[in-house]
Amino acid sequence: MIHNIVKIFLLFLLIKIEIFNADARRCVFADEKVHIINRLPSNSSRLKVHCQSKDDDLGYHILKPNDDYNWSFCDNIFATSLFFCHLWWGKKDIAFDAFKARWFEGERDQVYWVAKKDGIYYTDVRPIEGFLEKKFNWKK
Numbered sequence: 001m002i003h004n005i006v007k008i009f010l011l012f013l014l015i016k017i018e019i020f021n022a023d024a025r026r027c028v029f030a031d032e033k034v035h036i037i038n039r040l041p042s043n044s045s046r047l048k049v050h051c052q053s054k055d056d057d058l059g060y061h062i063l064k065p066n067d068d069y070n071w072s073f074c075d076n077i078f079a080t081s082l083f084f085c086h087l088w089w090g091k092k093d094i095a096f097d098a099f100k101a102r103w104f105e106g107e108r109d110q111v112y113w114v115a116k117k118d119g120i121y122y123t124d125v126r127p128i129e130g131f132l133e134k135k136f137n138w139k140k
């Protein structure tokens with residue numbers, strides 16, 4: 001009797017772990033996604049983006065208007081991930097920390113950086129258009 005209860009419990013645990021793994025993909029801790037979105041005027045220069053962390057250089061990317069350049073990563077247990085981005089638009093540019101780790105509840109967290117004519121906007125709430133907050137001006 002006790003044996004059967006233990007077996008059922010273990011089976012249940014195994015199923016739970018399977019489901020949890022399928023859901024959580026490969027991230028043990030926070031699963032993060034960073035977006036860089038081009039909302040610059042369509043008749044202007046393309047947006048050039050270069051992002052990197054201490055360990056990963058994501059290379060240079062050229063964004064057309066309305067392009068969403070994004071990447072995902074798993075944060076570590078100490079939540080120390082840091083991504084740094086440099087954006088160029090014609091003769092203007094700006095560099096900033098695009099992701100500074102913090103603790104999350106486990107669901108994929110997404111942060112959005114939106115390049116507009118007058119500067120760089122940020123939000124981590126969707127729909128993004130309703131929550132954009134200006135963070136930086138372009139440097140000339």
Ligand SMILES: *[C@@H]1O[C@H](CO)[C@@H](O)[C@H](O)[C@H]1NC(C)=O
Nearest residue numbers: 040041042043044045090117
């Ligand atoms: C782009 O278009 C806007 C109006 O649609 C105009 O004011 C601006 O001068 C144009 N910019 C360029 C670089 O052509």
Ligand SMILES: *[C@@H]1O[C@H](CO)[C@@H](O)[C@H](O)[C@H]1NC(C)=O
Nearest residue numbers: 033034035067068069070071
């Ligand atoms: C994210 O990037 C992929 C290409 O890597 C692109 O297909 C997709 O539209 C982008 N946007 C979102 C919201 O995922």
